[in-house]
Amino acid sequence: MAMVRLVEYAEAEAGVRAVYDDIMTTRKTDWVNNFWKALAHHIPTLERIWSTVKVVMAPGAIDPLTKEMIYVAVSITNNCEYCIHSHIASARAKGMTETQFGELMAVVGLANENNRLANGYQIPVDAVFRQQF
Amino acid sequence: MAMVRLVEYAEAEAGVRAVYDDIMTTRKTDWVNNFWKALAHHIPTLERIWSTVKVVMAPGAIDPLTKEMIYVAVSITNNCEYCIHSHIASARAKGMTETQFGELMAVVGLANENNRLANGYQIPVDAVFRQQF
Amino acid sequence: MAMVRLVEYAEAEAGVRAVYDDIMTTRKTDWVNNFWKALAHHIPTLERIWSTVKVVMAPGAIDPLTKEMIYVAVSITNNCEYCIHSHIASARAKGMTETQFGELMAVVGLANENNRLANGYQIPVDAVFRQQF
Amino acid sequence: MAMVRLVEYAEAEAGVRAVYDDIMTTRKTDWVNNFWKALAHHIPTLERIWSTVKVVMAPGAIDPLTKEMIYVAVSITNNCEYCIHSHIASARAKGMTETQFGELMAVVGLANENNRLANGYQIPVDAVFRQQF
Amino acid sequence: MAMVRLVEYAEAEAGVRAVYDDIMTTRKTDWVNNFWKALAHHIPTLERIWSTVKVVMAPGAIDPLTKEMIYVAVSITNNCEYCIHSHIASARAKGMTETQFGELMAVVGLANENNRLANGYQIPVDAVFRQQF
Amino acid sequence: MAMVRLVEYAEAEAGVRAVYDDIMTTRKTDWVNNFWKALAHHIPTLERIWSTVKVVMAPGAIDPLTKEMIYVAVSITNNCEYCIHSHIASARAKGMTETQFGELMAVVGLANENNRLANGYQIPVDAVFRQQF
Numbered sequence: 001m002a003m004v005r006l007v008e009y010a011e012a013e014a015g016v017r018a019v020y021d022d023i024m025t026t027r028k029t030d031w032v033n034n035f036w037k038a039l040a041h042h043i044p045t046l047e048r049i050w051s052t053v054k055v056v057m058a059p060g061a062i063d064p065l066t067k068e069m070i071y072v073a074v075s076i077t078n079n080c081e082y083c084i085h086s087h088i089a090s091a092r093a094k095g096m097t098e099t100q101f102g103e104l105m106a107v108v109g110l111a112n113e114n115n116r117l118a119n120g121y122q123i124p125v126d127a128v129f130r131q132q133f
Numbered sequence: 134m135a136m137v138r139l140v141e142y143a144e145a146e147a148g149v150r151a152v153y154d155d156i157m158t159t160r161k162t163d164w165v166n167n168f169w170k171a172l173a174h175h176i177p178t179l180e181r182i183w184s185t186v187k188v189v190m191a192p193g194a195i196d197p198l199t200k201e202m203i204y205v206a207v208s209i210t211n212n213c214e215y216c217i218h219s220h221i222a223s224a225r226a227k228g229m230t231e232t233q234f235g236e237l238m239a240v241v242g243l244a245n246e247n248n249r250l251a252n253g254y255q256i257p258v259d260a261v262f263r264q265q266f
Numbered sequence: 267m268a269m270v271r272l273v274e275y276a277e278a279e280a281g282v283r284a285v286y287d288d289i290m291t292t293r294k295t296d297w298v299n300n301f302w303k304a305l306a307h308h309i310p311t312l313e314r315i316w317s318t319v320k321v322v323m324a325p326g327a328i329d330p331l332t333k334e335m336i337y338v339a340v341s342i343t344n345n346c347e348y349c350i351h352s353h354i355a356s357a358r359a360k361g362m363t364e365t366q367f368g369e370l371m372a373v374v375g376l377a378n379e380n381n382r383l384a385n386g387y388q389i390p391v392d393a394v395f396r397q398q399f
Numbered sequence: 400m401a402m403v404r405l406v407e408y409a410e411a412e413a414g415v416r417a418v419y420d421d422i423m424t425t426r427k428t429d430w431v432n433n434f435w436k437a438l439a440h441h442i443p444t445l446e447r448i449w450s451t452v453k454v455v456m457a458p459g460a461i462d463p464l465t466k467e468m469i470y471v472a473v474s475i476t477n478n479c480e481y482c483i484h485s486h487i488a489s490a491r492a493k494g495m496t497e498t499q500f501g502e503l504m505a506v507v508g509l510a511n512e513n514n515r516l517a518n519g520y521q522i523p524v525d526a527v528f529r530q531q532f
Numbered sequence: 533m534a535m536v537r538l539v540e541y542a543e544a545e546a547g548v549r550a551v552y553d554d555i556m557t558t559r560k561t562d563w564v565n566n567f568w569k570a571l572a573h574h575i576p577t578l579e580r581i582w583s584t585v586k587v588v589m590a591p592g593a594i595d596p597l598t599k600e601m602i603y604v605a606v607s608i609t610n611n612c613e614y615c616i617h618s619h620i621a622s623a624r625a626k627g628m629t630e631t632q633f634g635e636l637m638a639v640v641g642l643a644n645e646n647n648r649l650a651n652g653y654q655i656p657v658d659a660v661f662r663q664q665f
Numbered sequence: 666m667a668m669v670r671l672v673e674y675a676e677a678e679a680g681v682r683a684v685y686d687d688i689m690t691t692r693k694t695d696w697v698n699n700f701w702k703a704l705a706h707h708i709p710t711l712e713r714i715w716s717t718v719k720v721v722m723a724p725g726a727i728d729p730l731t732k733e734m735i736y737v738a739v740s741i742t743n744n745c746e747y748c749i750h751s752h753i754a755s756a757r758a759k760g761m762t763e764t765q766f767g768e769l770m771a772v773v774g775l776a777n778e779n780n781r782l783a784n785g786y787q788i789p790v791d792a793v794f795r796q797q798f
Binding site: 234 | 444
């Protein structure tokens with residue numbers, strides 16, 4: 001059970017409905033997932049996060065499926081159950097195959113392992129890696 | 134300064150040299166970065182991690198640049214200074230543009246924010262996201 | 267289900283009862299929450315953590331509600347389901363309004379995002395921030 | 400050394416200068432800290448994060464000093480060196496005393512300890528804590 | 533519900549069965565736990581992780597029970613519910629007493645607290661601790 | 666540079682000196698490491714943490730070297746540079762061999778990897794692992 005009541009469309013005030021409407025229009029769906037119904041508890045956050053998601057996850061120099069896989073990698077590392085479920089669903093909806101999912105998990109697992117080996121041994125960064133753009 | 138002495142090629146025993154040689158051959162370079170010189174402290178780990186990196190980071194259903202970006206996303210979330218430097222260098226070497234890097238950072242930042250919003254509100258997973266393959 | 271049996275008052279030995287009694291007296295309640303019933307499994311930890319909580323969370327230079335909100339911020343960042351529930355309940359009992367909760371979540375979300383941006387770009391600390399007291 | 404070149408005012412393009420100007424005006428200072436000079440690398444992120452910081456960290460239902468202490472608590476838990484330095488400096492500038500800092504650290508330490516005890520014992524959430532607003 | 537279908541022995545292909553057989557033979561049991569049934573979704577990962585677990589968790593310079601307790605300490609710090617359950621079960625099967633479990637939890641809790649105190653105060657490493665082998 | 670001035674013995678007030686004296690007596694050394702000199706900034710924390718460390722890290726049902734290795738495993742997972750250095754030094758002083766260190770790192774790396782695989786696949790806990798003591 002969520003820490004706040006989920007705000008359904010029927011009972012939502014105008015500011016919330018405006019965001020819900022935009023979510024459904026943008027995504028070409030007729031429903032809104034629980035993440036937004038919880039954020040509706042604090043409208044400035046609801047509006048800010050939605051406008052950010054629309055921009056950040058949109059096609060750009062990185063394609064939407066790759067963005068979803070990056071999002072999933074972070075969510076697994078932070079152990080966010082909600083985000084793992086919702087963004088793996090999004091990645092699959094955008095075409096992630098099961099083989100790609102298996103490889104994504106393998107990279108996430110390996111990176112987590114090697115992060116600890118590098119930190120545990122306190123390995124100094126090679127000079128050549130300290131280049132900038 | 135690392136917790137263990139970095140093992141240089143000149144002083145390395147045969148088992149270590151064999152891995153260093155394979156790293157240089159595989160990567161078509163004439164040097165080995167510090168990560169491996171620290172792992173050389175424990176040969177079973179050196180051999181295992183190298184053979185894993187070769188397989189997991191190789192081209193597959195996910196292309197190598199995307200794999201590097203996923204690796205970077207995990208390393209930033211875990212705050213591994215060594216891995217952030219080395220894998221951003223790898224991603225750039227594989228063609229990551231600065232605009233892509235900016236978008237990668239934006240996705241990583243947003244995912245970290247939303248992970249906490251979802252966990253903090255303890256948002257229940259929507260039934261539709263609980264599908265399996 | 268917990269990894270250890272929760273120790274109820276009726277079955278508790280004297281050392282455990284003494285702590286439970288002090289918890290109920292200090293908090294002016296007639297029940298003890300599960301956290302303490304699990305710690306009762308290892309009495310030195312039960313006694314130590316309770317005596318620490320009494321001192322650290324008490325009114326001081328920082329007021330109790332602010333302390334609870336700081337505690338909640340850490341618990342969300344670490345994703346501790348039990349602590350998120352129990353300390354949001356405490357914060358509400360101490361007067362946290364829903365608008366304050368919304369703002370708390372917004373700060374926690376933003377800090378988590380910016381922590382990753384700062385670490386990912388490996389931004390050097392400005393000299394002026396390196397002052398001490 | 401940062402992963403990206405820090406963008407100084409003198410060399411910045413108009414969009415970056417507009418944000419820098421707003422930062423200095425809002426904060427009544429004549430300098431910009433490194434965080435923004437790194438974000439300037441990706442202007443959409445610079446603009447978005449600055450507009451978010453202005454809103455989220457402003458006085459509201461929670462006072463600005465408390466918001467800074469919450470921000471510090473998250474940054475310590477995530478181990479963000481830059482954010483620890485910059486936000487402790489902000490908290491001190493907003494009046495945090497050294498005794499308050501000592502208490503803040505004590506709460507952060509205790510919460511991190513208890514988060515692990517609760518997760519390690521997998522303690523079930525008490526029914527009474529599952530209330531909603 | 534897992535993100536992937538758990539692969540049962542009866543329906544498994546040959547490569548998966550070979551690993552399952554080796555797990556049961558090595559552990560002298562007649563069943564396979566869910567971890568492997570999920571990894572079976574991506575055979576290269578199943579084979580690699582199993583061969584790694586066999587080597588890394590085997591008796592060596594550190595005894596198997598100590599290795600399990602180290603594994604549990606990491607799993608609690610990362611908040612992995614599955615791993616907390618499975619490796620505490622393994623540690624108990626290898627002889628961990630309840631007093632040892634209580635002490636393990638106390639060390640894990642304290643280390644997490646002190647990690648944050650050290651990071652929050654940004655304490656410089658004493659020169660004498662910077663020795664190498 | 667630490668966020669607080671390190672308190673040296675010569676300038677310390679009586680309450681701080683009492684703890685420093687006890688540290689040196691308990692450890693049979695004539696110096697105090699920086700961790701305590703930073704905590705001296707807030708005497709209640711200095712006293713509480715020292716009394717806790719004395720009890721929790723002392724010989725008990727788990728031997729002191731194993732406790733140090735558990736502490737190191739947590740510190741690596743949390744990426745606490747100070748704690749990694751100081752507790753690896755302690756473990757070596759208590760007899761940890763370099764082969765043991767190599768195995769410790771291997772277990773820490775593997776546990777971090779498998780934690781993410783288990784969380785990423787959201788693997789359900791096997792019923793048999795849900796036993797209690």
